[in-house]
Amino acid sequence: MLDSVAQLNRVADREGIPNADVLLIALNSCGARSPLTKPRMRFRLHLDGYPDPVYLILSLGRDGSPFEIDSEELRLHGQRVGRVAGIEDDDAVLGYWRNDGRVLTLNSNARSQCVGCTFCPNTLEGASDPALDRHQLSSSLQALAAQSGMADLSRMETLTVCTGCFLYEDLALEHLSHVRAAMNDHGNLGTLQFLSSVLTTQEGLRAAAELGPFHLTLTAECFTQRRDLLKGSKASLSPDQMVTALAHARELGITTDFTYIVGLDPMETAIEALADFVPVTSTFPRLQIYQAHTPLMDVHRTPGSETLEWHLEMRHRLERLFLRTGLRPQWWENYRSPWCFSFAGEPLDGTKV
Numbered sequence: 001m002l003d004s005v006a007q008l009n010r011v012a013d014r015e016g017i018p019n020a021d022v023l024l025i026a027l028n029s030c031g032a033r034s035p036l037t038k039p040r041m042r043f044r045l046h047l048d049g050y051p052d053p054v055y056l057i058l059s060l061g062r063d064g065s066p067f068e069i070d071s072e073e074l075r076l077h078g079q080r081v082g083r084v085a086g087i088e089d090d091d092a093v094l095g096y097w098r099n100d101g102r103v104l105t106l107n108s109n110a111r112s113q114c115v116g117c118t119f120c121p122n123t124l125e126g127a128s129d130p131a132l133d134r135h136q137l138s139s140s141l142q143a144l145a146a147q148s149g150m151a152d153l154s155r156m157e158t159l160t161v162c163t164g165c166f167l168y169e170d171l172a173l174e175h176l177s178h179v180r181a182a183m184n185d186h187g188n189l190g191t192l193q194f195l196s197s198v199l200t201t202q203e204g205l206r207a208a209a210e211l212g213p214f215h216l217t218l219t220a221e222c223f224t225q226r227r228d229l230l231k232g233s234k235a236s237l238s239p240d241q242m243v244t245a246l247a248h249a250r251e252l253g254i255t256t257d258f259t260y261i262v263g264l265d266p267m268e269t270a271i272e273a274l275a276d277f278v279p280v281t282s283t284f285p286r287l288q289i290y291q292a293h294t295p296l297m298d299v300h301r302t303p304g305s306e307t308l309e310w311h312l313e314m315r316h317r318l319e320r321l322f323l324r325t326g327l328r329p330q331w332w333e334n335y336r337s338p339w340c341f342s343f344a345g346e347p348l349d350g351t352k353v
Contacts (some may be wrong), residue, residue, distance in 0.1 A: 001027045001308045002066050005079050015312055018341040020047050020350070023081060024054070028289040028336045029263065030224060031062035032069040040090035040293065045074060046083040046133040050341075052351035057090050058334050059293045061322050097146045101330045102157045104144060108132045109163040111174055137182035151188070153186040158215065160193040169204040172196060179212045191215050195259065197234040199247040205252055215255035217286065218242055222264040223273045229264070229300060239273050246280035257283045262292030262314055263305040271317050284327040287318060311338065319344040 001009055008026075012019035038060055039213070044053040060069070060177075066170040068075045074082040095106040110129050132140055145153055150158075161179055166172035180192055192216035199208060200218075208214050219234060220242055226235045246256045258277060264269070277285070290297045290309070304310040329339045331350040340350035 001030050001306070002076060004072070005076055005081065008076065011308065016345065021064050021340050021342060022308070023047070023076070025289060025315070025338055026308055027058065027067055029292060029311060030065040030067055031291065032065050032074070033063055034060040034069045036060060036070060037234040038089055042088040042090050043084055046085065048081055053085070054331060054340060054350055061287050067334055076335040083090055089279065094140060101148060101150065101155055102158055102159070103160060105160045105162050106179070107163055108137060108161060108179065109165045134181060135334050136180040137178055138185045139188060141182055156188055156190050158191040158193050158229055159183060160195065162195045166196060169198050169201060171206050172198050173204060173317055174240050176211060177206065189213070191255065194218060195219055197237055199242065200237065201284035202248050205245070205249050209252040209254050216246070216249050216256040220258045220260050222261055223269055224265050225300065239276065243276050243280055246277065250280055250282060257281050257285045259286040259288065260309045261288050261290050263301055266302050267310070267314055267317065271321065274321060278325060279320055281327070284322065284329045286334045287329070287338060288334060289338060315339070330348060
């Protein structure tokens with residue numbers, strides 16, 4: 001995908017985008033070779049030439065990658081391009097903070113036990129993230145705040161429930177009501193966000209809206225290969241059904257967006273389908289570069305997406321879809337984004353974690 005730092009700089013100049021964005025697109029797509037005995041890792045990357053770090057989650061053990069990473073630095077074909085810090089295993093922890101402590105991602109329903117989708121790393125490795133009941137949720141929120149040096153939850157603007165273990169809408173709504181009650185225990189009236197494919201009916205969406213400020217992120221993921229790649233609750237939804245659900249949610253005052261994995265669908269198919277999602281999306285969607293966690297997972301890439309040119313063209317076409325909406329990506333929301341420091345020529349703040 002990249003044969004040298006010189007090529008990286010030439011491509012960035014030709015495309016009119018920061019070389020860091022080109023590097024991060026290639027790195028997310030290729031993964032890295034590494035002597036570290038981890039299948040995946042979370043870490044801060046201090047890119048050479050940039051003052052502030054970005055946060056990444058990366059697949060390791062990719063022997064064919066042009067990138068190599070260890071506990072100290074990232075190299076492209078042997079030439080250092082950044083320093084590495086804060087390495088952690090990418091397992092299913094109970095929760096972690098983003099956006100400078102304003103957003104909490106909570107894995108409160110045993111995410112690691114999900115049989116999940118073909119491309120999900122949580123189906124590949126064990127972790128400890130038990131399902132939490134009503135009372136455990138309240139104490140866990142306090143503990144997560146204390147671990148980060150926070151006296152209380154007053155700074156938390158959004159709590160994101162991120163889990164794949166709800167088989168049915170009613171079970172999800174019951175858990176979400178417990179999460180909202182736990183937030184209320186701490187006097188927090190922030191937004192409750194839910195990443196899922198099970199919350200889609202008008203009745204369910206009305207119940208979610210009644211919980212208070214609510215944000216639905218529908219897990220769309222892909223438009224082709226759905227039966228082969230996705231678990232049943234996702235695969236059973238058609239693109240039209242997803243668009244309808246998001247439209248109903250917006251009518252109820254719910255904030256809406258979706259997740260989609262760039263690199264699984266042919267470009268024309270993706271752009272045509274995504275165009276229908278734009279009018280029913282109120283924040284920038286989580287458009288994630290496909291990461292193959294093992295060499296066998298490379299077979300799911302759509303032809304052409306193994307090249308840098310494909311990803312850059314897809315980036316430009318996605319920008320054209322969303323340019324007039326005023327919606328813009330933020331790196332802290334998505335560590336596999338095609339955008340970090342610029343979008344359609346506009347500067348972005350890629351430094352927040």
